[in-house]
Amino acid sequence: MTPNVQTMPMAKALNAGLRKALGDDPKVLLMGEDIGPLGGVFRITEGLQAEFGPNRVMDTPLAESGIIGTAIGLAMGGYRPVCEIQFDGFIFPGFDQITSQLAKMTNRHEGQVAMPIVIRVPYGGHIGAVEHHQESPEAYFAHTPGLRVVSPSTPHDAYWMIQEAIASDDPVMFFEPKSRYWPKGEVNLDSHDAPLHSSAVVREGTEITLVGHGAMMSVLLASAELAAEEGTSVEVIDLRSLSPIDYAPIVASVQKTGRLVVAAEAPGSFSVSSEIAATVTERAFYSLEAPVLRVSAFDAPFPPAKLETTYLPDADRVLEAVDRAMAY
């Protein structure tokens, strides 16, 4: 049987993954602001309410804590809510319910109550947006025990990862790189590639390893191409999962290349990148030829849109770090 491979943008792949999850399990519910007739502000849920009805695809009141808090109650009642937070910066009204309630609920019940809740969060910059619409808050959640945190970077990964996240009996923060919603890619509609929490080598190389996630992956792959033109062989790894992090491919890569640069759109201090730098230093110290370097946004609030290309790491900043690492 030939695989069912279609070319589509991540937005459509997520829509297809959500449709499949809704169709496969009557306990799956979508909840969020404007996700019904409008299909969400990014149209990820387009057509789903028409297909599954307003009890399965629920336009909620405009209150993030209310969305997460009632999702917890629905999960206690046997449902599998998938909550859409409209933009990254709007997750904080729900932060208490996520970190103090959702993340701890199974632990407080000593495993007798599961919390199969997915919280979808469009995140990141590069769309020229206003304040609170371009942030990368994933580290807050990766820092919180009890949550799982993932972020796809391609349409295909988005398609299978959203289904795996919904199938998980643990709460999953699902960060969607909104600047990557529209570029198209091939999606194998029959394939579930890997476990949800697996990183992937997306370009093989021998001299230095680049690690990132989400929208940063396209920057890293472009950087690797530019570095290759200048004679440097770069390996690129897509984290896909931020909590837990699948370190085996990263450590194996660093043992081969001896050099690591970690890049992300978030501010660098106390970041996912910092965590990776620390862990790789612990696990592959004798393989390292250079210090692990971070390429990140600055420790300043996300600036007005006209400054975002200066604030966010680009290929030039990644290559500057590659050059510094190669100089050791």
Place this chain on the structure above:
Amino acid sequence: MSITAATVQLLSPEGQLVESDASAEYLPYIDALSDDQLREFYRQMVVVRRFDVEATNLQKQGELGLWVPSIGQEGAQVGSAFAARPQDHIFPSYREHAVARIRGVDLIGVIGLLRGTTHGGWNPADAGNFHLYTLVIGSHTLHATGRAMAMTLDGTTATGDPDTDAAVMTYFGDGSTSQGDVSEAFVFAASYKAPVVFFLQNNHWAISVPVSTQSRTPLYLRSGGFGIPGIQIDGNDVLASFAVTKRNLDEARGGDGPRLIEALTYRMGPHTTSDDPVKYRLGTEVAHWQTRDPISRYETWLRSRGEGDLFFSDVAEEAEDFAADIRRRTLSLGTPSIDKMFDFVYTEPHAPLAAQKQWLTEYDASFGSDA
């Protein structure tokens, strides 16, 4: 905030049935109760008050890190708890010891929370659908609302059969009405017409802050703007608490949507054993509420109906036995296994956490068996 003409009261502080339009409406709920059921109200109030005294003593003796007494609020809790049906779900705050016991929670579970042996203490599915205590003020009112929304989606409510239709009741306090989550719970409950009764115990104090700082208007009026009918009761009147809660739960389970009950009661003790109410409230206020005690007025009424000394001495003895049993079992609550720290963070395997548990196990073992 005190009793007004709008407050439903069936039993006066003097222990006499009240003649009023409201009582005429609600007394039939009391008339339908058997003598045994009426005795049970008293028994639960007395046993739980004795439990509270014992737990307070255990804290003062260093056996509990903290205690959260419910003394003074037994009427509101016992009446409302007996109004719920087995299929209902209860989402408490953290002072609902009487409700917990009536729903079937072994109160040693509550003791464990304060002794530091657990963050949970019971499985709601095995304890009358009485959910875990929630310490963050008001957060659980949203969980209650979501659980009620699940009943609507399941079709296990509003079928017209009150014996099987389910509802949710959530307990919260006057302080929590200021939390955004409570307002959001009102919004969601009204929007989805969720079968949830919000049972507000206005005990007049949020630690040291009086209810007048939380609200300048009676709190039972708060929900009206959300489209949720509110009613105020004398919370120290166990009969009013039972009758009004029963009516409101039946309305919610019948598909009429959410309801708010404000029970005017009083926290006779401190917020917790770490608190010092002498610093912020007057002894005269406490003395006033002493005259409105839920147990003494109910005892007066039961005696006026012919209940004899033997019953009251039996209950007192049962309360002593219960307290002694709690003390004995408290002292045997030891340090939990490290499994409890690691094994329930996730339901599915989590490699980094498993590695940390393995490390700790080996680290502990490195000290040898004498460690």
